Amino acid sequence: MAQSVTQTAQHTFRQGYLVNDGILESSMIGKLKQSYPSEPIEDLRARYEKDGYLFMKGLLPRSDVLGCREAYFRFLSPSGVLQPNSAAVDGIFDPDNKSVNYPSIGAGPFGREQINPGSFASLAEKAHIEDFYLEFSRHPALRYFVSGLKGWGNNTKLLPRSLLRNNTPHNNAIGVHYDQSFLRYGEPTSVTAWVPIGDISRQGGGLIYLEGSDTLGRTLEDAFNKKAREGGMSEEERINAFNKNMMSNGFLELGPIKFLQDNGGGRWLLTEYEAGDIVFHKPRMVRICETEMKPC
Known part of the structure; x- marks a missing residue:
């Protein structure tokens, strides 16, 4: 859950x-x-490639993001997740x-005791099928930007x-x-939009990317496919993100420090986010989230 602040604080990595x-x-x-919406699309496209x-500042109206955020937490409130008053x-x-x-959604499977009717997890x-979220996920600014970035125009489709x-x-x-392990039914040409629904400090649990990892992601995915073929997997098994060659939750590794140690080092790129920011990334970019250290 993101910390709510009014300005982005600039900190050194101390x-x-x-x-x-x-x-x-x-x-x-x-x-x-x-990156900024005012930059030429040719420059943004080259940077993305x-x-x-692309970490785009202020692409969405802040009020639209905070409106979705408020609706989301109102929807979750009956579970008791929020501080009273x-x-x-x-x-x-x-x-x-x-x-x-109150398990983190997307971090792994739930236990049966966590998904009772009215629970936070349930x-x-x-919330994924509520109108406030469906409308937000179809925000026209997302489709418009990606259509220009990729040159797809009216052929830009939103995956369900x-x-x-x-x-x-x-x-x-x-x-x-990385996303492609969950999208193996299609070609690795999709663009993911990661949208922070609120302001997130550097220690607020935001998304972190492994620098230059599109190439590493390609190598890892090729290795998974090769191992699947050599192991006699059916096509249905091969494209399953949870097949026996993957972790049970589809992750490459639970810990990012160990992942660096096992894959030749590197740097995790992080930042603070403001409501309205978006990160667009390729389907084989490797990433994680920080552990939430804030109460909000």
């Missing part, structure tokens, strides 16, 4: 950042490059809650697949992954 398997030290981190992502749009986690009862799943992730305090965050 401290580590908490992830599933420890602290990211300064040598392991860098900063996402900012080179870096594998707090504003829904602030999304402040009740510190008296047991985190195990409401968070149901999205994930309304959240990070809750003291729970595991999203592990190391």
Whole structure:
């Protein structure tokens, strides 16, 4: 869940950042490059192809993002997730809650005891089909920008697949992954839009990208496909993100520090986000989320 602030604070990397398997030290981190809607589309397209992502500042109206955020937390409120007497749009986690009862959506499978009717997990799943979210996920600014970025024009299609992730305090965050393992039914030509639904500080559980990892993602996916063929998997098994060659949750690794150690090092790129920002990325860009350290 994102911290609600009014301005983006600019910090130097003087401290580590908490992830599933420890602290990211300064040598392991860098900063996402900012891009702006006012830049020529040719420059943005070249940057996307080179870096594998575009971190676009202020592409969506802030009021639209915060409207979705408020509706989301109002929808979750009956589960008891929010601090009493707090504003829904602030999304402040009740510190008296047991985190195990409020699992991070997208970080792994739920236990049966976590998905009872009216529970946080059941409401968070149901939110995917609520009008406030469906309307937001179809925001015309998203389609318009991608159609220009890729040159697809009116052929730009919105895949009927999205994930309304959240990070809750003291729970595991999203592990190391890339999208193509979940999209193997199609060619690796899709563009993912990651939209922070609110302001997120650098320690607020935001998305982090492995620098230059589109190439690594291609290598890993090729290796998975080769192993699947050599192991005699059927085509249906091969394209399954949860086949026996993958982790049970489809991740590449739970811990980003171990992933760096196993794959030749590198830097995780992080930043603070403001409502209205979007990151567009290629389907084999490797990424994680920080562990949520804030109460909201």
